[in-house]
Amino acid sequence: MNESRNTLAALRSRIGAIEGPKPSPAERFALGLPSLDAQLGGGLPRGRLHELFAAGAGDRAALAGAGLMLAMRLGEGPLLWLRQDSAVRAGGRLYGPGLADLGFDPARLIEVVAPDEAGLLRAAGDAVRCAQVAAVLIEPWKAARGFDLTVSRRLSVAAEKSGVTVLLLRAEAEPGPSAAYSRWQVRSLASAAFEAGAPGHPAVEIILLRHRGGLAGLRACLEWNREEHVFREAALSGTGFPLSAGRPAGAGDQDGCGPEQLGERLSA
């Protein structure tokens, strides 16, 4: 038993040496929801690669929205959004007034549309090395087999060097091996209705799938507060609405909205 513990400690230190120094709290950006930030140890680290996966094909817009909201949490500065032709065709082009409606200043945005995956990869490699960029959003199309372990490793090393935070937005893709610091799943969430049944503020559910710090199974329902650029806990969806109008059965526990451990869900 002791022996195995020693082996484990030795392995941990070796892995720690490979992984490099742990980000300090100052290099983190908080999401703005105190309970979630506390569990994340003060937020997510800057200058790393974070992956966001859409839960379903229809969550593409929620995924893009969540990526943009996270980028807004990072602060001011130019934001590069790298997209692919096919993604623009299928998902629509970025619309300035709508981005402004999320509280984002579209003047910060530089949209780069690559004709194919190889072009996107190359542009991403260049963009991540530019320290003046506040955040880089990379939106490959579907499976995007080019984004493998090697590429993600290269991107995260470059991000650590330049301090640029990279958000990889993956819709209709299966999570594969990657060197990302954290990996989240994003799903659109029914909003808290306004008067007369009008759709309310944007809301998403995020689930932590993987984290370099060993966390797993965090789940939170977030609503975006545009005025303060901060996430807050989403009000229970379906207030004033029949529950059947909320989520379909099995898609998540309505009452358990908020950060919580979902270890059993992931181990299943």
Add this chain to the structure above:
Amino acid sequence: MGSGFPPEAPFVLVEKLKGAMRLAAVSRAALELGFGPGLSLADARARLPDLGVADLDRRADTAWLERIADGCDRYTPMVALDPPDGLILDISGCVHLFGGEAALRGDLVARLERLGMTVLSAIADTPDAAHALARYSPNPPYRAAMGRGTVEGGGGVSPTMANAGGEVAKPIHHAAHGPPPHALHREDLSRLPVEALELDPEEAVALRRAGLRRLGDLSSRPSQILAARFGDVASERLARVAGGCDIRITPRRAEPALRLERRFAEPIGRTEAAFAAIAELLGEAVRRMEEAHHGGRRFEAQLFRTDGLVRSLRVETGLPVRDVALVMRLFDERLDTLADPVDPGFGFDLVRLSVPRCEPLAPLQLPLEGGALAEDELAQLLDRLSTRLGRNRVRRLGPRDSHIPEQAVFAFPAIEGGPAEDWPAPEPGEPPLRPTHLFDPPQPIEVVAGVPDGPPQRFRWRQQLHEVTLAEGPERIGSLWWRRADNGGLARDYYRVEDRLGRRFWLFRHGLYGREAVNPAWYIHGLFA
């Protein structure tokens, strides 16, 4: 070029004119058999069943003419197209570089003939005179053309040249230099037929009926008589062709702010070596720009091949630059992205670097504490991405004052600089009223909605059914009826809707129910986060 017919076999190019296929150009072999432009294809086939026939491609002809014009940049920067098949070069002041007019003309003709062109060329005092001499000389020298139909229509009607590289070169002789005015050209000009004036066919016929067959017959008479009978146009044309009136050509390209070139004694066959020469020229250009406190925004490298073709590479930067390594990196990016790589052929004998656009740039001062100047890093990234992907693929968004959603925003190349206007701030407390992603054009959907103007209850988009739980609307957006001739255009009723899974969409009904449309169509225009 290269129409797949052997050069000695007769072939023709045809074009549809007034519903009949007619010959537009014929090869030399066909010309000798008596075919000419204007003959109908059926007649031609009846006379020679195995006549080679191809369609006339005017666009390809124009592109080819442009390429030849590019190649002529080696002689003079003042090159103008003389459509459909001619070029006019202003060679004043350039002649001594080539050892005289005759040598220049010989060099030009030789290069073009190597490309398989039949060339008719003339040098005269004014562009119009050169044009007339090249096209209307009574005995034009015919030469065999390879791959391209070339023809000079015979007979009394106005000669038609199609698909030929009719080269018209002309110097403008100033009093200060050059030989005295060409007495010989005067004589040649006076022997040209009156058709050389390019008047209306009826007027040319009228001149002939009056016994005036040659330009000499006209110019020997007082111009008032001509003007009284045939109008001012005829006397002005005569003045221009006969050399009394000199109208300068408008060159295809504006003169660049800076241009440097290097000629090689022997053609060099490697593109890398040519680019090494470009780098040296760039170093010289940078020195000159430094003296003038300028920086370049655009750079163009031109590689002239010995056979007369030229390859141009253009790069652009967002900020004025004076950095050789940076610009060479952009050229490398451009070389990498070329669909067809640079082919040296038999080698390049001239490279040229021009800086078409310069802007003020103060001398750089390195920071005292050392370290690199990093503030331009983003600009360099955008230059690199724009060069590699194309300037329209790296873009920023700007607001535009329009209530039509798809026109409320415009995208402009990021290389053109920062946005000029601020975006209007959203109303506090309101949820987003505009989608983050917009479909352009909107995508049709099937909708179940209340009649006449109820919100959608469910809709099918991309073969998927969405149950609407929340909806807000309609937000009615009228069409720009004042911009339309028929005062028309359908109003759109927009709805923000959310489905059972929490996905938010922007839908609209196109046309007011019953008033504008019997059964209005529905579209999805955008997605909310």
